[in-house]
Amino acid sequence: MSLVIRNLQKVIPFRRIPLRRRIEILQKILHVQQFDLGIICVSNRNIQLLNSTYRQQNVPTDVLSFPFHENLKAGELPQPSLRDEYNLGDVFLGVEYIYQQCQENGEDYYSILTVTAAHGLCHLLGYRHNTEAEWEQSPDIHQVRIPWSEFFDLPSLNKNIPVIEYEQFLAESGGPFIDQVYVLQSYAEGWKEGTWEEKIDERQCIDQLMYSKDKHEYYRISLYHSSCSFEKHFSTTRRSMVFAKHLRVVGDEFRRKYLHSTDEADRTDYNEDWTQMKVKLGTAVGGPYLGVHLRRKDFIWGHREDVPSLHGAVTKIRSLMERHKLKRVFIATDAIVEETEELKKLLPEMVRFEPTWEELELYKDGGIAIIDQWICAHARYFTGTSVSTFSFRIHEEREILGFDPQTTYNRFCGEKERNCEQPTHWKIVY
Numbered sequence: 001m002s003l004v005i006r007n008l009q010k011v012i013p014f015r016r017i018p019l020r021r022r023i024e025i026l027q028k029i030l031h032v033q034q035f036d037l038g039i040i041c042v043s044n045r046n047i048q049l050l051n052s053t054y055r056q057q058n059v060p061t062d063v064l065s066f067p068f069h070e071n072l073k074a075g076e077l078p079q080p081s082l083r084d085e086y087n088l089g090d091v092f093l094g095v096e097y098i099y100q101q102c103q104e105n106g107e108d109y110y111s112i113l114t115v116t117a118a119h120g121l122c123h124l125l126g127y128r129h130n131t132e133a134e135w136e137q138s139p140d141i142h143q144v145r146i147p148w149s150e151f152f153d154l155p156s157l158n159k160n161i162p163v164i165e166y167e168q169f170l171a172e173s174g175g176p177f178i179d180q181v182y183v184l185q186s187y188a189e190g191w192k193e194g195t196w197e198e199k200i201d202e203r204q205c206i207d208q209l210m211y212s213k214d215k216h217e218y219y220r221i222s223l224y225h226s227s228c229s230f231e232k233h234f235s236t237t238r239r240s241m242v243f244a245k246h247l248r249v250v251g252d253e254f255r256r257k258y259l260h261s262t263d264e265a266d267r268t269d270y271n272e273d274w275t276q277m278k279v280k281l282g283t284a285v286g287g288p289y290l291g292v293h294l295r296r297k298d299f300i301w302g303h304r305e306d307v308p309s310l311h312g313a314v315t316k317i318r319s320l321m322e323r324h325k326l327k328r329v330f331i332a333t334d335a336i337v338e339e340t341e342e343l344k345k346l347l348p349e350m351v352r353f354e355p356t357w358e359e360l361e362l363y364k365d366g367g368i369a370i371i372d373q374w375i376c377a378h379a380r381y382f383t384g385t386s387v388s389t390f391s392f393r394i395h396e397e398r399e400i401l402g403f404d405p406q407t408t409y410n411r412f413c414g415e416k417e418r419n420c421e422q423p424t425h426w427k428i429v430y
Helices: 016-029 044-055 095-105 109-124 154-158 166-173 234-240 245-259 310-323 337-346 357-377 389-401
Strands: 003-007 036-042 063-067 087-094 211-213 219-221 287-294 329-333 379-383
Touching: 003 016, 016 036, 016 109, 036 044, 036 095, 036 109, 044 063, 044 087, 044 095, 063 109, 087 095, 087 109, 095 109, 234 389, 245 287, 245 357, 287 310, 287 357, 287 389, 310 337, 310 379, 329 337, 329 357, 357 379, 357 389, 379 389
Parallel strands: 003 036, 036 087, 287 329, 287 379
Antiparallel strands: 063 087, 211 219
16 A cells, blocks of 8 residues: 655755655554555644644644544554545644754654654554653653652562662673564464453564664664563552652642541551552552543543533533542542633532642652542542553552442543443453
């Protein structure tokens, strides 16, 4: 099928051939060579116009994706029934913006262009950002090469598998050397219909790998190819991923001050040694508030059927508050400013963690997301957003804390959704 690359700007010199070659490799890696794909390169002016029209963000950006198949779940390929449906959609690249960023950061223009195109292509295939932080980092805050300890407790991770910070690894090894590579891939035979099962094992790679050994026997990996190892024991690994204590303390203080919620009253006592924490489901009660995760922004482009309107969400929230006799609702959302203000008018009982500039600079976007998750995880009742990994992480945290699954595995339904299937219960295997 066709790959069409159009250059609609004259500000930055642009060569189609290098980008075409790399995108064709990406198509092969993602098994989408049979689909039509459009890559459109535009100036700051035009990408800003698109960004303003479709995302209400009146600023230039690096990439915008417009999927042909809007209801894809991440990791699933389209299943066309007609010839015209063999189309992924279009990716708009803000090449002028990308070029300017590369000049400022001393990065290779065509390498970053490839990474950005891969980002856009993944959006066409159903992959979405989980938080506003992942969509667009807060400006003027240093958010690169952040140590793991900013977000997670390293001693806890080390009880499952040896972990060190990247900078420490470089200092000890003398360089970014890699002696073994694991690549995450789909199963060649696909997945069978029926009951979900956890399937993880080591196999031969399906596609040609994008790395090679140099003369010193070290691996060199292409920058635009991502790789990661399989998780052999997800339950154990997930339990070991204890949020950094300073973020949990911030969340706990917010709960106490604004939601009348404490571990003692909520029966959510937390053992700092996760290996010793095994709580019977139904033990935790939770704070006297409703916890809500409501996705907006780019997420609703691909999930228009199963994500409610603001008014639909508020109707559901009020129904849950009345049913569970709750007077407060904590909302974690990536809604734009105008939507947030509308939510406040429709729902005066709404409470949000709104960081000061100093807190944002200290905790970073990732830390704010963890604080939101931690507060939602301690609610009396939680409802999230369909197929959102942000909501999934809250499910897992509540499972670890010992909440009744009926108060955890819930989601909003779209107003036009015919079959509103609720989330699957993730059970811890101790």
